[in-house]
Amino acid sequence: xxxxxxxxxxxxxxxSDETIEKFKSFSKFQVSYDEALKRNKKPLYxxxxxxxFLVIIAxxxxxxxxxxxxxxxxxxxxxxxxxx
Amino acid sequence: xxxxxPGKRLPNEPRLIEQAKANPARFAPxxxxxxxxxxxxxxxxxxxxxxSEDITSKVFLKALINIKKYQERGFPFSSWLYRIASNxxxxxxxxSNRVTEVEIMETDVITLMxxxxxxxxxxxxxxxxxxxxxxxxxxxxxxxxxFFDGMSFKEMGETLGISHxxxxxxxxxxxxxxxxxxGEQGK
Numbered sequence: 646x647x648x649x650x651x652x653x654x655x656x657x658x659x660x661s662d663e664t665i666e667k668f669k670s671f672s673k674f675q676v677s678y679d680e681a682l683k684r685n686k687k688p689l690y691x692x693x694x695x696x697x698f699l700v701i702i703a704x705x706x707x708x709x710x711x712x713x714x715x716x717x718x719x720x721x722x723x724x725x726x727x728x729x
Numbered sequence: 730x731x732x733x734x735p736g737k738r739l740p741n742e743p744r745l746i747e748q749a750k751a752n753p754a755r756f757a758p759x760x761x762x763x764x765x766x767x768x769x770x771x772x773x774x775x776x777x778x779x780x781s782e783d784i785t786s787k788v789f790l791k792a793l794i795n796i797k798k799y800q801e802r803g804f805p806f807s808s809w810l811y812r813i814a815s816n817x818x819x820x821x822x823x824x825s826n827r828v829t830e831v832e833i834m835e836t837d838v839i840t841l842m843x844x845x846x847x848x849x850x851x852x853x854x855x856x857x858x859x860x861x862x863x864x865x866x867x868x869x870x871x872x873x874x875x876f877f878d879g880m881s882f883k884e885m886g887e888t889l890g891i892s893h894x895x896x897x898x899x900x901x902x903x904x905x906x907x908x909x910x911x912g913e914q915g916k
Contacts, residue, residue, distance in 0.1 A: 647829045649858035668782040669764045671757045
């Protein structure tokens with residue numbers, strides 16, 4: 646919400662240059678920037694592309710594991726040939 | 730209207746922006762050059778030094794975080810900063826529960842009223858600013874940029890991310906809305 650108020654003097658009430666200079670600090674700003682970057686670092690799985698990649702890897706691993714499992718089961722169940 | 734208008738571009742500004750994209754530490758010249766004008770632009774809208782400092786920091790932070798997305802389109806870098814600042818100020822108004830008193834110069838109000846072809850008597854001025862405060866933020870923002878921040882249509886367009894022709898059309902629509910409201914309440 647805002648409400649306007651008219652200044653009927655000739656001078657605009659603005660902070661002095663000294664006050665503004667006091668607030669201006671690039672080194673302090675860099676610290677905030679570094680902190681903001683750390684905060685904004687998303688875990689890999691929150692990136693949609695990376696999420697899709699991880700799902701594909703997981704599915705591929707699952708299929709390989711199941712296929713490999715079937716093959717080893719077949720080998721175990723195969724009848725032993727007898728030579729008479 | 731001291732200090733808050735988009736100022737002159739820094740010499741070699743596109744090169745400085747490219748350097749800042751590669752190395753955030755190189756953002757310093759842009760920060761140093763534009764800090765004061767962005768601070769004053771925000772201060773005029775929130776009228777509190779500490780809130781202005783806080784919002785100004787957020788503006789530069791967002792600018793640096795997103796600087797890789799910034800594309801040079803021939804506008805000064807400050808117009809991008811003003812756009813972020815306008816959005817941040819609007820967000821501040823939406824989130825703030827208290828009423829913020831925005832001080833405007835009488836000469837600016839008179840210029841606005843002359844543009845509206847209104848009489849400039851003191852009681853009429855009070856009515857105009859009351860109605861202005863009741864307009865939606867996006868509408869009052871256009872009037873503020875033009876009459877209280879002293880921007881040209883070109884600068885308004887750059888700040889709002891629209892063409893200068895569109896800025897002019899939107900401003901005159903905003904003035905019509907204000908005039909209509911003043912007419913209704915002034916009866």
